[in-house]
Amino acid sequence: MARTAKAALCRAHNTPVVIEPVTVDGPKRGEVMVKLGACGVCHSDLSAITGTIALPLPLVLGHEGAGVVEEAGEGVSGLMKGDHVIFSFIYMCGRCRFCVSGRPVLCLEQGKALTTPLEGTPRVRDARGQPLNIFSGCGSMAEYATVSAENLIKIDPKIPLDCAALVGCGVTTGVGAVFNTAKVEPGSSVAVFGCGGVGLSVIQGARIAGAEKIIAIDTLHTKLEMAKRFGATDSILFTEDPTKALKKMTGGGPDYAFECVGSGELAAAAYRAIRRGGLAVVVGVAKPSDSTSVRTMTLPFEEKTLTGSYFGSCVPRVDFPRMLSLYMAGKLKLEELITRRYPIDEAPQAFADLQAGKNARGVIVF
Numbered sequence: 001m002a003r004t005a006k007a008a009l010c011r012a013h014n015t016p017v018v019i020e021p022v023t024v025d026g027p028k029r030g031e032v033m034v035k036l037g038a039c040g041v042c043h044s045d046l047s048a049i050t051g052t053i054a055l056p057l058p059l060v061l062g063h064e065g066a067g068v069v070e071e072a073g074e075g076v077s078g079l080m081k082g083d084h085v086i087f088s089f090i091y092m093c094g095r096c097r098f099c100v101s102g103r104p105v106l107c108l109e110q111g112k113a114l115t116t117p118l119e120g121t122p123r124v125r126d127a128r129g130q131p132l133n134i135f136s137g138c139g140s141m142a143e144y145a146t147v148s149a150e151n152l153i154k155i156d157p158k159i160p161l162d163c164a165a166l167v168g169c170g171v172t173t174g175v176g177a178v179f180n181t182a183k184v185e186p187g188s189s190v191a192v193f194g195c196g197g198v199g200l201s202v203i204q205g206a207r208i209a210g211a212e213k214i215i216a217i218d219t220l221h222t223k224l225e226m227a228k229r230f231g232a233t234d235s236i237l238f239t240e241d242p243t244k245a246l247k248k249m250t251g252g253g254p255d256y257a258f259e260c261v262g263s264g265e266l267a268a269a270a271y272r273a274i275r276r277g278g279l280a281v282v283v284g285v286a287k288p289s290d291s292t293s294v295r296t297m298t299l300p301f302e303e304k305t306l307t308g309s310y311f312g313s314c315v316p317r318v319d320f321p322r323m324l325s326l327y328m329a330g331k332l333k334l335e336e337l338i339t340r341r342y343p344i345d346e347a348p349q350a351f352a353d354l355q356a357g358k359n360a361r362g363v364i365v366f
Contacts, residue, residue, distance in 0.1 A: 003033070003070070004022070005023075005142050005143035006019055006021060006143050007019070007142030008060070008062065009022075009059065009061065010057060013057070017049065019344060019347060024144040026146065029074045029075045029119075030073060030074075031119070031149060032069055032073065032149050033144060033145070033146045034065070034068065034085060034087075034140075034144065034146075034152070035070045036066075036143055036144065037165075037366055038366065039165055040168065040170060041347075041351060042197070043197075044169065044285065045061045045062065045141070049061075052285065052286075052288070055114065055115060055133065055136075058126070059133045059135055060124055060135065062135055062138060064089075064170060065165055066085065066087065066162075067140075068085070069081050069082060069085060079152060083154050084156070085155060086155055086165065086167055086168045087151055088150075089137065089169060091151065092104040093108070093112075113136075116137065117147055118137070122134075124139060124146075138151060141347065143344065155324060159328070162341065162365055164324065166197070167323045167327075170201055170337075171323055172201075173283060173311055173312045174197075174201025174205055174260070174283065175201050176205075176311065176312015176314040177281055177283050179209065184206055184211055185209070186209065187212045188210075188211050189212060189215070189254040190206040190258070191217060191250075191254040192215065192217060192257075193238075193258065194259070195216050195260075196223070197360055197361040199218075199261075200226060200230045200337060202283065203230045207231030208332065213249070213254070215235065216234070216236070218235075219238045229336065247273065253276075253278055254274055255274070256274070256281065257280045258281045259280070262287075263286055264286055264293075266284075268293055271294050272294075276302045282308045337360050337361045338361055339359035339362060341363050342362060343366075
């Protein structure tokens with residue numbers, strides 16, 4: 001059954017989002033309608049607004065969502081009305097070489113569910129009856145969303161939905177980069193470039209992994225203070241290349257460095273800073289025109305590695321429950337990541353605050 005809902009839309013690049021009434025169609029075969037409880041305000045949504053992530057407009061924003069199943073379509077097993085779920089913004093076919101080898105974030109079929117459910121036709125229409133695209137097959141910055149069942153992970157209903165939503169992107173991206181991509185070792189040293197929601201999650205992951213020295217780097221004093229609350233042992237206010245400072249603080253360079261902003265220049269700085277044999281991980285999404293330069297000779301002579309991490313190299317059905325178990329055990333801070341909650345009508349302000357660097361994480365609550 002179709003539902004009327006408020007949704008946050010991007011209708012033109014580099015303009016404020018708009019809040020509009022939309023109609024969300026009920027689920028077809030293999031699909032589920034979810035009544036949203038919360039949706040994180042993620043930098044990836046902002047990248048769609050600016051055009052850095054090229055998705056067709058008009059676009060219902062949101063992918064870091066959590067809610068309650070309203071209706072399950074024909075053929076859906078394992079999910080029923082009343083179940084609590086987190087959205088996963090990657091579609092996993094389960095058959096390609098990457099899915100079967102445990103790397104579903106690289107699934108070859110992801111493009112099939114970028115702006116609609118897998119079936120391929122829109123489920124959301126505006127007040128004029130015109131079809132709307134949905135961000136990464138989710139469109140969860142709305143009171144209701146109809147998505148492919150593969151995009152949902154069932155969770156314990158005891159977990160607050162605003163905290164659970166963060167696991168759908170930012171937390172898993174950051175903590176997963178530490179656990180899955182870098183495999184940070186106990187007693188090691190870690191540098192984190194950028195202390196937004198993802199960077200703070202990297203810091204948490206490094207703390208949980210047992211890193212001895214965790215150095216936060218940011219342009220804002222407020223972000224560095226946040227970083228200390230999440231586990232950073234040291235900090236550097238970024239005013240110039242911090243390579244020399246990092247090498248001095250760690251006796252030759254950190255074992256690991258994480259770039260969490262989306263800057264080719266910072267990725268190069270992270271690579272320069274790491275010790276011989278060190279690992280630099282690019283987590284942030286840069287503009288398509290951006291590039292990173294490294295001194296090629298350092299690759300063989302210093303055996304340094306520069307790599308990327310998409311969505312924390314995660315397997316959602318494995319990693320989401322793992323993140324929530326860490327939260328329930330008091331090891332992973334989720335409630336503390338939420339700087340401010342906004343009603344859907346204040347979504348434009350939420351994105352303005354994101355751009356201004358005011359929040360660790362803003363969350364739309366329904």
